Amino acid sequence: MMKKFIIILLGVLLFSLVWFLFIKEYDYQFRFRANHSPAMVQQELKKIESYSIFDSEPAVSYQQTDGYDALKQTLQFGERELDLLWELENQEDTVTNISLNVASGEKIKNRLALLNPFSRSEYIDSLENSFLKFGKELLIKQSAYKVQVIDSIVYSPALDCICKPAEDIKVENKAMQMVRDIGYLEDFQIAHRLKLTGYPFVKIRAWDQEAGTIDYNFCFPVNLAQDIRPNTxxxxxxxPATTSLKAIYNGNYRSSDLAWHELLSEAKNRDLKTSNLPLEIFWNNPKTGGEALSWKAEIFMPVKPEN
Incomplete structure (x- = not known):
């Protein structure tokens, strides 16, 4: 009986060793928390190369999402690679639990080092330090903005406006392009003595999420009931007014697209169809400065009304 038990035990241990060394997809797992919902956290994770957490700056050579609950990445450090699987679990509206699974190209070597009880793994120590640093930097970045989703479906405002179109703009460069284009709108407004009827806004016309590019109109709402003509x-x-989900964004307008994903996630959770073409209304003029967290934008995501 004892012999049979020992054989079974050895078989289980051997299978576990083979599974750990050769079959298990990832070497190690780290866990930490982030602020905000998985939709917004995922967008920050996509910018991992902008964080100063590694000795050398990586390039993201592969990236794939699974809704807003997971993100797969491959980080390239010269000839060395790291494969990452981020799993995101919404604990509450303002907290996301993150499980980070990591694998490298030297799978056997690193896993043998993990099994050695007499020494620490430099590989794991280095990763642990890097991602501990990442978690801290992420929390610092997340403290610079807030997003609040309004529970009820609302109507976006109907707007008559003068607009400066922009095409094939990287989402992260939207605010910079607006700074370049605002002079055209201001000059036209002043030349024709137009009075603003609301706050400046951006209406997205096309959004390629895979490429991270947008086409949009940057507009001033004005009264067009007068004898003026557009120019080049x-x-x-x-x-027109449209039924929409609405969010209030506070923070630098360079990151206001985080609210788009929050609204898309909300639409998915509520089984609402959306055009994915948000409207952003900016209440503050960045030229006047001030604390960015006090800046406000209203974000409207068009949806079909619930039955």
Whole structure:
């Protein structure tokens, strides 16, 4: 009986060793928490190369999402690679539990080092320090903005406006492009003595999420009921009111697209169809400065009304 038990035990141990060394997909797992929802956390994780957490700066050579609950990445450090699987679990509206699974190209070597009880793994120590640093930097970045989703479905405002179109702009460069284009709108407004009827806004016309690019109209709402004509740079547009999910974003407008993903996640959770083409209304002029967290933007994501 004892012999049979020992044989079974050895078989289980051998199978476990083979599974750990040769079959298990990832070498190690780290766990930590982040602020905000998985949708917003995932967007920050996509920018991992902008964090100063590694000795050498990586390039993201592969990236794949699974909704807003997971993200797969491959980080390239010269000829060395790290494969990452981020699993995101929404604990509450303002907290996300993150499980980070890591694998490297030297799988056997690193896993043997993990099994050695007499020495610490430099590989794991280095990763642990890097991702501990990442978690701290992530929390610092996340403290610079807030997003609040309004529970009820609302109507976006109907708007008559003068607009400066922009095409094939990287999402992260939207605010910079707006700074370049605002002079066209201001010059046209002043030249024709137009009075603003609301706050400046951006209406997204196309959004390629895989490429991370957008086409949009940057607009000033004005009264167009007068004898004026558009020019080479300025278009006249009318946007009707649409049923929408709404969020309030506070923070630097360079990151306001985080609210888009929050609204897309909300639409998915509520089984609402959306055009994925948000409207952003900016209440503050960045030229006047001030604490970015006090800046406000209203974000409207068009949806079909619930039955």
């Amino acid at each position: 740079f300025i278009e006249f547009q009318q946007f």
